[in-house]
Amino acid sequence: MKKLLILSIAAILALSFAACGAKPAETGASVLDGSLESILEEIYETADCSDNFKEFIKTGLQTTVVSEERNEYYLGKDDIEYEEALASEPIMMPSAYELTLVRVKEGADIEKIKEDIKANVNPQKWVCVGVDPDKVIVDSIGDVIIIIMSNDEGKALHDAFLALKG
Numbered sequence: 001m002k003k004l005l006i007l008s009i010a011a012i013l014a015l016s017f018a019a020c021g022a023k024p025a026e027t028g029a030s031v032l033d034g035s036l037e038s039i040l041e042e043i044y045e046t047a048d049c050s051d052n053f054k055e056f057i058k059t060g061l062q063t064t065v066v067s068e069e070r071n072e073y074y075l076g077k078d079d080i081e082y083e084e085a086l087a088s089e090p091i092m093m094p095s096a097y098e099l100t101l102v103r104v105k106e107g108a109d110i111e112k113i114k115e116d117i118k119a120n121v122n123p124q125k126w127v128c129v130g131v132d133p134d135k136v137i138v139d140s141i142g143d144v145i146i147i148i149m150s151n152d153e154g155k156a157l158h159d160a161f162l163a164l165k166g
Contacts (some may be wrong), residue, residue, distance in 0.1 A: 031142040032164055036086040036101045037063070039144065039164065043099070044088075047160035049153045062091050066100065074100050075147070076120030080113055081105055083143075096129040099157060100147040114138050114145055123149050141165055 032039055044057045066085035072078040074087050085102040102117075104110055118138040124130035137148040137158050146161045148154045 032144045036084060036103060036144070039101055040086060040088055040099070042164060043146075043157055043160045046163060047153070047156045049156045053153045056090075060090050060092070060094075061088050063088050066102075073125065074098075074121075075102065075117050076122060077116055080116060081108065082113075096123070096126050096131045096149065096151065097153075098147070098149045102145040102147070104143050104145065106143070108143075110140055110143065110145065114140060117145065117147055121147060121149070 034042075040063070049057070064087045066074045066087055071080055074085065080102075081104075083103045083105050085100060087098060087100040089098045102113075104113055118136065121136060121138070123133050123136050131149040131151050135149070135151055135154050137146070137154050139146055139158065139161065141161070141164060146158070148157050150157065
């Protein structure tokens with residue numbers, strides 16, 4: 001009887017250790033290494049954009065760290081939690097444009113966050129200019145969400161982001 005009990009306990013322990021070492025199910029999501037700044041640079045360097053927009057990237061954009069107080073302005077809601085966020089926006093506003101990268105916290109429900117952003121981000125938030133709501137892009141790779149608001153270059157920027165999956 002003792003041998004049976006010991007064998008049962010050993011089997012339970014073996015199964016417990018095996019379960020702890022199991023890999024999570026593959027979701028197909030890659031992980032983007034590097035800082036949000038380096039991801040942003042890579043998107044801008046590889047995007048197949050117009051010559052005018054390439055010049056705009058070089059001279060007309062600023063990078064802003066998204067603080068908790070500015071969540072609603074950049075993400076559409078003030079209660080979205082994340083590790084870090086970075087927005088690329090015009091220094092002066094000749095047209096409506098913004099690209100924001102958000103690295104979510106580990107274990108966050110990224111699909112829910114993307115839905116919240118898509119439903120609440122304001123493509124008309126600028127004075128006198130706006131983006132067609134159908135041209136707002138919210139997507140992700142791994143734990144990084146991209147939000148693109150652009151009437152002209154959104155597809156090219158989105159394609160460059162997706163190419164980072166590598």
